[in-house]
Amino acid sequence: MDSLGHRLITSSHPRHSPAIYHSLMNLTSPVTSISGVGTIMARKLAKLDIHTVFDLLYHLPFRYEDRRLVSPAARVQVGETLTVIGHISAVTNIFTKNGKRLQTATLTDDSGTLPVIWFNQMYLSRVFETGDVVSLYGKVDFFNRKPTLISPEYDFSTQAKIIPVYPETAGLSSKWLASLPDISPLHAQSLNQVHLPNSLEVVEPARQDLAFDELLLLQTRALLHRRKWQTTRLAHPFAVDQEKVLQFVASLPFVLTPSQNQAIKEILSDLSQPYPMNRLLEGDVGSGKTVVAAIAAYIAHLNGFQTLLLAPTQILAHQHFQTLTALGLKTGLVTASSKTLGTVLVGTHALLSKSLQLNKVGLVVIDEQHRFGVTQRSLAAAKGDSPHILTMTATPIPRTVALTLYGDLDLSILDSVPGRIPIKTWVVPEEKRTAAYEWIKKQNTQVFIVCPFIEESETLTSVKSAKAEFERLKDIFSELKLGLLHGKLKAKDKEQVIAKFRAGEYHMLVATPVVEVGIDIPSATIMVIEGAERFGLAQLHQLRGRVGRSDVQSYCLLFSDIPSPRLKSLETHHSGAELAEIDLKLRGAGDIYGTSQHGIPNFKVAKYADFSLIPTALAAAVKLLPDLDKLPLLKDLVETDKIIPA
Template sequence: MAGLSVPTSTSVLPAHRRASASPLRAPVQYLKGVGPARAAALARLGVSTVGDLLVHLPRRHEDRSRLTPLRDLAHGSETTVQATVAAVSQFRPRRGLVVVKAALLDDSGIAYAVWFNQPYLKQQLRRGMRALFFGRVERRGGEITLQSPEFEPVDGSAEETWHTGRLVPIYPATEGLSQRVLRTLVRTALTLHAAEAEDILPQELLAARGLPPLPQALWAVHFPERVEAQQAARRRLAFEELLVLQLGLALRRRQTARLARPFQYAPGTLVDRFIAALPFPLTAAQQRAIAEIIAEMRGPHPLSRLLQGDVGSGKTVVAVAAMLLCVQGGRQAALMAPTEILAEQHYLTVRRLVGDLGVRVALLTGGRSAAQRAQVRQAVQSGQVDLVVGTHALIEDEVTFARLGLVVVDEQHKFGVLQRARLRRKGFAPDVLVMTATPIPRTLALTLYGDLDVTVLDELPPGRRPVATYWRQAAARPKVYAFVRQQIAEGRQAYVVCPLIEDSEKLQAKAAAQLAEELSREFFPGLTVGLLHGRMPAEEKDRVMDALRRGEIHVLVATTVIEVGIDVPNASVMVIEDADRFGLAQLHQLRGRVGRGSHRSYCILIASPTTEEGRRRMEVMVATTDGFRIAQEDLRLRGPGELLGTRQHGLPDLRVADLQVDLPLIEEAREVAAEIVRRDPGLRAPEHAGLREAVRERFADASLLLVS
């Protein structure tokens, strides 16, 4: 898609500050003290320009401002002392080891500092030099020693201290760049260039929000005098970044809202007949969601809505109601899924739900034969299909609809905002309904899905029993599989998910096949053990799924292809091998494959985690089935990661702000952005020139957005 590639720039400094002649845009290699070798190391940290270095923010600050008398140094503590160098010696206790040792004096007593394999320090540590030292304390045999301390003279050779005696920044680092070197380079960049960083925030906005000017904020975020100054500086930089983000989103929403509906749906009875025929009552949340969606589909602008609900909350029924409104109104509906297995499951579910209503349903995926695909494409083009289910192949150029009215996109985080833009630019201006089972806070949803309104399904259908979840160590595998065999003897079926192997579908498939063979031989002789993985041909996947649904497979060994889209009510047990290799969100999705029938269901996590984080994930899964709590804990443990990464949502990357912890600031920036766009929709006012350039640089579709 020409003109819609995601920007690669990640600097918080917008373009107008970094014009080609600006020193902030200059390669960091040419900053004093850098050079080619250090530039290569900085590149590993995402730092390529001087401007990037200014926003390479510390992970934390160490308070090295509190001075401790030498006699009070506690064993094992990390401490700052101010002392005079009384003597310096260098010796080699063995081959390959050089020790530099300095005797330190203050009014309270004597201590020693030692460094290993840093012989050059003997020349820097002059007798009589007064300095600040920061390091770990050891007390042995009555001798007090600082192990490899950082030090900085305070006897007039430096006006200020940067590495000790203050709040000292600790940076994300890489091989070849010590903390001392990073601090020195950042200080150099600040000294030479911080004043050249122009504010893009209007002065009125800075004053109203109590935000410091940008040069002051850059200094304070690295080398603050007080913790409060660092927090205020970070908040100011994060707010600017989020404001640019929210301006782009507000402009996208405005663009969508200006789009007039090119058609109206004719009235009909399909939706009412569908709801009346359901074998279960709709939840209040489903009724509310259907009402909201139908009202918008009958409104003056195309539907543009996110339907968010936990695993099992009934999103599919809501989506089918929307699609039937479209079909009864004389239009075609398309349901797009990220995987062929999920598309196949949706196809079977939709066909079952609408089978008696005379709706013509078709399936279009890459796994079908060429003849089958051609036949479905022809039927879609000629209007002989009312509702087509498929993968993202549905939006490719060779697929032409006779009268497309509604597109439903499932598991949106596997797609992206740019695909939706592509759909609209094809000229259909269809209604768009996005579904996700990822439970994230509303403020975050409004950011990641910024061009969509949000509807939440916040209750599960009545009678749905929570899945009992247990964590067992690897040594308990025989007992786990004995329990599975007992469940099968009672007429149930089971899934076993093989250990996750990152970045290799081939190895993953091989591991699944080996596990299936082992289980069949060791634990399930006489039973049918099936196999499902991503490298199997589509026809073979279909045969396996059909056999599973018919009850012919007792145990299905699978990779994470079953994470979404599998719905077999008789399956009551989910066993996940090496469960600590999976993220919480993925574990929750896998657990959602059972508990879909009337039988009591179980999820058993087999794991012997070696990290605290791995143990915590297992504990959370056992403690709750609440998707929202699990998502919050996943964010806390892993950070935003892929789930909340901005790139697949067509948004610029964030260098300062954190989508996990800055929710109040996100909301504040959203409100300010909405007001700015309301008053100045093209960002043409002189005071918004900097913001306009920032949006232009950081949003791939800015040329479409900045049209007043």
């Protein structure tokens, strides 16, 4: 692969001379700097997220029309989309009785003739002269009972071409995009082969080159962030008292898994360094991430420092507070309305308040970090004097993807869930709903019922809402007590509903996906998810993880009236990592893990099949980093979140 990494590492290509670096700096120029792009077109391009020259270069075709095969005019078939080349007659304007304006002509080649017709394009009578040689591309259909070429595109160049077709928006066509002047810097080969291929065979290798470059830039950026983190920040290295750690572990009411022990070993090594830890702890629901974080907090306590645990919801904050307290740590809870102090402070965004006075913060734990914006995570990291940072996520992320999404973090993975019985999962069609309800009644257990929306939608009338479903199910399960939980409830009301469900006062909890994280009710053994097709596999897996928290068999019922192999995969796959691979392949990283505002890159070129290139891109980035200052263009693009042309 003639990739950027290979070229920069193995050669001193002339394109990387200082003059060339300077000439490429216009990549960040606005699209209006391109001839033919005015204010109106710029607004239309903005709808496609195209704002700069760079954005336009990397707005790649999604398919191609091969117009190289020329058909004989007299032997075309109705229904074909094809290219014909020949002499055209003068265009005649015809006005029909019902007010339509038609433009007719005849194309002649060695095989014979073919009628041609356009609609409401009066100017064409001034474009063509009798005898002009033209190339026409369009679809053949019957008109006046004759095979006719309908509204074809025309080109006075008779050289057969491959035409790119681009994602479009209203008022902006592929033809217009293709008509723009050549703005590829130095006629960059891979970009030219993607936008103007001379054969279809060169397109995919060129796209892979661009995808590799995109991944390389992300890896280089991550390594640069890591280097700056380790060289510009000084942390308090923690002394690790192995004997006390072993005593703490021995006091736990369970045995740690091998992956927990490995994660603890990695974290303790980080905490002993003179620069801050910056580690991501990834683990499936129930894999024991909180216990690992508790041991890190215990080390901070032994060294005289506080720990902050930042949770995305008050429900999850309360859950962590209870878990850490049960493990013997002096834990405080900080919410918008109350505050208790301790060695470990657990809370939501209230922990980030400037008015909250903290003492010697040495460790910050951020749970479900993709739920916090970049600014919020930076605020958390700023608490204390360069504290160690441990981020946790239950969102299943394949290791190679994690290297791209969170490449500036070290990674620990908890790949086993101790003592869990696999949850039996079924996709339930609408016609089996009544039978499913009867089965639920016989189970005599607590049930979660999750709906996509709080209120009914005017446009999505078939999608169930939590409030409407709550009222409907009260009649169906009249002998049971039901609770309702959703994001618009006040924090105290949410806590009260969960407390009643935990105490067994409610048999069923009808909720929105607010239950996705942080609700631990071991007595609940059935999860019902309405409109399951509206959720990604990763989210469905996390919702399913709300049950199966005891030694009793648990079940997950996915209600959907849309047959889906994607949903069926949940019946046979119980590993979050496996489901993440499936989801990634079907939907892409952006849809699964969030958007750029949460620090997730929006890939312009790379797709699932390219992620196998990540280890190679990382190795290339490691070689590039020491010479980054000698490559100002690359450094500039790394620091400005852009991709280098290949």
